[in-house]
Amino acid sequence: QDCVRHVRRFAAFLRRSPDTATPEDIRRFQLYQHENGVGPATINGAVSALRFLFLVTLKRRDLARVLVIMRHPRKLPDVLSVEEA
DSSP states (O other), rough: HHHHHHHHHHHHHHHSSSGOOOOOHHHHHHHHHTTTOHHHHHHHHHHHHHHHIIIIIIIOHHHTTTOOOOOOOOOOOOOOOOOTO
């Protein structure tokens, strides 16, 4: 269900069928997701769904290579000072 949802969102973003997508469309979609505050886990889920669509269903390796996995930002742990401890 998640894969279908991600492909549906990609098609809605394109306003046409995903099989007509170009590498520039994929780049714009990922940038759109990032700029609208979509989290890395959701973006990576969309990457997996679209990668499956392009590799297995459409046999379009060229488009699958354009997809970029997002890295989760790492936060440093809070360290207490001697006075705070």
